[in-house]
Amino acid sequence: MFLRMLTRAAILRKRTAIAALCAIMVAATASTAMLSLFVDVQGKLRKEFRRFGANIVVEAKKGGSFSPDKFRQIEASVATHGLAVPFAYAVANTTKGEAVVVAGTDLTLARKLNPWWEVSSWPEGPGQALIGVRAAKIIAPNGGRFQLTYQGRTLDLLSSGTVRTGAGEDSRVYMSLAEFQSWTGLQPSVVEIAAYGSSAEVTSLLAALQRNLPGADVHPVRQVTEGEANILGKTRSTLLWSAVFIVFTAALCVLATLTGWIFDRRRDFAIMKAIGASDWIIAAFVAGEAGLLACIGALLGFVAGTGIAAWIGRANFHAPVTPRLDALPPVLIGCVLVTLIATLLPLRLLRHIQPAMILRGE
């Protein structure tokens, strides 16, 4: 009987029920989308921030260097939490006797670490080097072959292209680490690390590196870490407040819609009361109906909200926002709560009214 009343009521008053359902659905959609985005966007933005390059630098103590074993140890501590790129430096001389800094590195990793480098063409074979735009004017103004001398050993190199960064790199020559080592005999002295993840994860990696490498100077690149923390924090607050506004509006509109819905049906309740239903039964009946509506609305809204979040992720970050099942319980509970408040409050107001008055249309 109770079930039948529930379903019949919804079917007979299709239009109002659908309006109420729509309002709940919109609220659930908005909350789901904002919850998913709030969690996911921070991760996505962090990825964007990693394009600023290294956020941790490991430097050997004065005059020291990292042996291949030591570098492998660093790489192992970083593992999947980031990208470690070794750099070795030497000052060589050009044929005209000018001093120029030559850097040996893993060029494939350096390219991943520093996506902002504007490179005309990366070295592809042995004997090739990348020259900074300022260095190029002096060393190889017409491109092609050039010679560098380090401690009496002369090396023939072919310029593959130029690199432009607007900073120190513009005055340097970059070549592969293996060739650099066989030429100069020097080991890398600096390892630049782009550590992924939240600031807590970066801090813990930093602490782990400091623990594992007592002979080295491990420090965060404060320019990068502080800038990131600042922007990310402000974006998060903006996002959070936007979410609060949107969810709040949607919830209040559910309230307005459902209050209207209940007042609209005061005749039904009056009749129920007149034929002997207690206040408690009517409340249970309304609560059941509202709860059902809330659940359906929340589920539909969850699907729609996940869709919207995915669309925003794809449109803005070119990567989908993963559906968050853990957003479902709060959305469901929130919807049911708001719906119950929106229906039971006006019902309390109606309770004091005599059925006869309502039925007479007063």
Add this chain to the structure above:
Amino acid sequence: MFVRLVYESFRRQTRRKLLMAIAVTLGAAVSTAMIAIAVDIGDKISHELRSYGANLLVTPAEDSLDVQIGSVNLKPAGGAYLSEADLPKIKGIFWRNNITGFAPELQTNVKVGGADWTLVGTYFAKKLKFGDQEFTTGARKTFPWWKVNGAWPADDSNQVLVGEKLATENAMSPGKEILVSGRTYGVSGILSTGGPEDGQIVAPLSLVQSLAGKPGAVSKLFVSAVTKPEDAFARRNPDSLTPADRDRWYCSPYPQSIAYQLQEVLPHSHAEQIRQVAQNEGNVLSRIEGLMLLITLAALFTSGLAVSAAMATAMFERRQEIGLMKALGAGHFALSAIFITESFLLACLGGVLGFAAGSLLARKLGQSIFGSAIVVEPVLLPLILAIAVAVTFAGSAAAIRRAVKYDPVHALRGEA
């Protein structure tokens, strides 16, 4: 009669009208606040992005190569310099208000206790004058991540900052003195930057100039400017553009055009964007702007739907009233006119209130998150009103149409 009907409807059905008005007001408030945030977020974030420091670097046009590994500078003395006297002219360029700060640099190598140390001269918080405007600039503004344990030296003092790494290696602390080239200087603080400065001494520019014997010389100038993300147009060569396009290029705050303008005012200089900062901040900025734009669209859509749903319910409740009016002989036109007028009044009232509330909200939010208010342009008011009216009509239209079609008998008997 018409006016009286509308007036009485508002007077007698206060609860219902209040609910509708609240729904519209809230929708308008959230829309106003969200649009204001979406419009202003780019500006706010680009100011916040200045926490990454300088995005433009000016060097002498005929400069020799930098020879620097980590904190050790091996560049031979000599070469070209910029003139310190030209620096205030930066505040005279077209985009002067976008320049948030600049810091000059001059390096020299000194012997301290037998070891070679690199001494860097810069401004800390130097007061400069251009024309009749005064401004303060220097490392404290340009490199906001520099932390000093102790005190910042004054720009005309004989005090210096010692890099963190140097300080631990040589047991230095604030208040001690160091002997450089036969003269003693006070250590006012220990500097921590996470960069090469940790292994250097940073001193007032004038002090380094006199030590290096190069009065008025500056070898590099770091400029921090609020810029617009570069696009294909920004990368064009200004000399190859038509005069109209060139003006548009010149008057857009691209990193390239600000660099171009810096080169114009500083003789024999070469200005270039520091790509690590300039490129990536453009990237971050457009991502955040895009995100807020999409969220604002979603918010507008949500509040539109929510307000429409609330309107539809409120209208639907009134079918008895409509039945009565019809029974008394009201035509379709008269009925629609009454309800449309009511909706319109509600929408305008809610729209104006919502606009005011939303502006206040945006202002407070800007104040609390970014430390500067988000100002809502009054131009937004007509837009918000239009949206409010459209949404209210959309919500009421279906209900009004149905109500008008009712057979009054059914409505009055309460069967609808």
